[in-house]
Amino acid sequence: MLPTSLLRRGSPLSGPQHQLALLNSLILPQGNFAETLGQPLTPARLEIFQINIGKLCNMTCRHCHVDSAPDRLVENMDRATVDLCLEALDQTTAHTVDITGGAPEMNPNFRYLVDQCVQRGKQVIDRCNLTILLAPHYEDLPEWFAARGVEVVCSLPHYQERETDSQRGDGTYNKSITALQRLNSAGYGQGDPQRRLTLMANPTGTGLSGSQACMEKEWQAALLNNYGVTFDRLIALNNMPISRHLEWLAQAGHLQQYMELLVNRFNPATVSGLMCRNTLSISWDGRVFDCDFNQMLDLETQGQGAEGLHLRDFNPRLLADRQIRTDRHCFGCTAGSGSSCGGAIK
Numbered sequence: 001m002l003p004t005s006l007l008r009r010g011s012p013l014s015g016p017q018h019q020l021a022l023l024n025s026l027i028l029p030q031g032n033f034a035e036t037l038g039q040p041l042t043p044a045r046l047e048i049f050q051i052n053i054g055k056l057c058n059m060t061c062r063h064c065h066v067d068s069a070p071d072r073l074v075e076n077m078d079r080a081t082v083d084l085c086l087e088a089l090d091q092t093t094a095h096t097v098d099i100t101g102g103a104p105e106m107n108p109n110f111r112y113l114v115d116q117c118v119q120r121g122k123q124v125i126d127r128c129n130l131t132i133l134l135a136p137h138y139e140d141l142p143e144w145f146a147a148r149g150v151e152v153v154c155s156l157p158h159y160q161e162r163e164t165d166s167q168r169g170d171g172t173y174n175k176s177i178t179a180l181q182r183l184n185s186a187g188y189g190q191g192d193p194q195r196r197l198t199l200m201a202n203p204t205g206t207g208l209s210g211s212q213a214c215m216e217k218e219w220q221a222a223l224l225n226n227y228g229v230t231f232d233r234l235i236a237l238n239n240m241p242i243s244r245h246l247e248w249l250a251q252a253g254h255l256q257q258y259m260e261l262l263v264n265r266f267n268p269a270t271v272s273g274l275m276c277r278n279t280l281s282i283s284w285d286g287r288v289f290d291c292d293f294n295q296m297l298d299l300e301t302q303g304q305g306a307e308g309l310h311l312r313d314f315n316p317r318l319l320a321d322r323q324i325r326t327d328r329h330c331f332g333c334t335a336g337s338g339s340s341c342g343g344a345i346k
């Protein structure tokens with residue numbers, strides 16, 4: 001695990017403009033995402049309202065695209081902004097509220113937000129790093145989630161200790177297994193749609209994610225045989241070349257090769273299912289973005305009346321007419337089987 005965030009270390013890559021400049025400084029044939037698409041990327045019907053409730057986290061993983069860490073104490077959504085989220089949500093067709101961070105559970109308004117969304121009949125997803133479930137003040141969460149039918153989407157890069165700890169820090173794997181066992185004890189991961197336990201895997205090296213279906217079988221067998229742990233489904237994501245993963249790629253001398261891989265493995269069949277088409281992403285301070293990655297790169301929404309939109313001026317009709325902003329990082333979503341918060345696309 002890294003000692004602190006890019007921001008705390010004063011790294012130039014804590015600035016989104018530096019990240020975009022680095023990506024665009026690479027010589028990549030066919031490396032213009034908009035030209036590769038050949039047509040504007042536009043929204044479909046809004047299904048998922050994703051809220052990045054803050055950057056505070058109990059961990060400092062090497063590949064984090066949010067630059068989250070225990071030192072990110074400032075960027076956390078306050079109650080007034082949570083209420084703006086709910087007002088905006090009520091204007092949309094979204095059936096799902098996807099709460100992410102950081103470790104979203106650490107935000108003092110997290111439980112209020114979950115309860116409000118459940119009361120509205122929304123499917124609620126908590127993106128959980130697992131280790132937080134063992135920390136003081138959070139140990140009741142498995143039962144608390146179960147009582148509300150919250151889907152828990154847990155990051156576990158690999159079912160083997162060495163791979164997971166190399167990316168997330170020593171001791172993470174064992175804590176994660178204990179947390180999964182607690183979720184199982186609360187009824188999660190046994191086929192009950194009201195107690196859905198999803199694992200989210202990502203490569204620990206410089207490759208793309210493997211076949212999601214094959215990985216699911218492999219993860220299921222290994223976790224069951226070794227620890228008696230069960231889960232409902234596995235989703236497989238590519239690592240995005242932004243923030244701390246970008247830093248790691250650049251420092252290890254892998255950046256050029258990784259971006260060539262993403263560009264060369266562009267899969268046009270993934271475009272219609274890109275998550276930016278059915279999702280909106282809200283930042284801790286109430287700004288609206290096309291996706292969590294654009295949010296981290298400070299690429300605000302564009303389009304008439306939707307320019308740099310804040311929740312205060314939320315207007316789903318104007319957002320539906322916008323064009324989604326893209327840049328080179330988008331090749332991470334279209335490579336191979338594609339990658340989104342829901343896993344592989346095709």
Ligand code: SF4
Pocket residue numbers: 057058059060061063064065066067068069101102103129155
């Ligand atoms: S990857 Fe997740 S658990 Fe790790 S530092 Fe980032 S937000 Fe926290």
Ligand code: SF4
Pocket residue numbers: 274275276277290291292293294324325326327329330331333
């Ligand atoms: S990063 Fe991915 S989800 Fe976000 S705008 Fe680009 S293609 Fe869409």
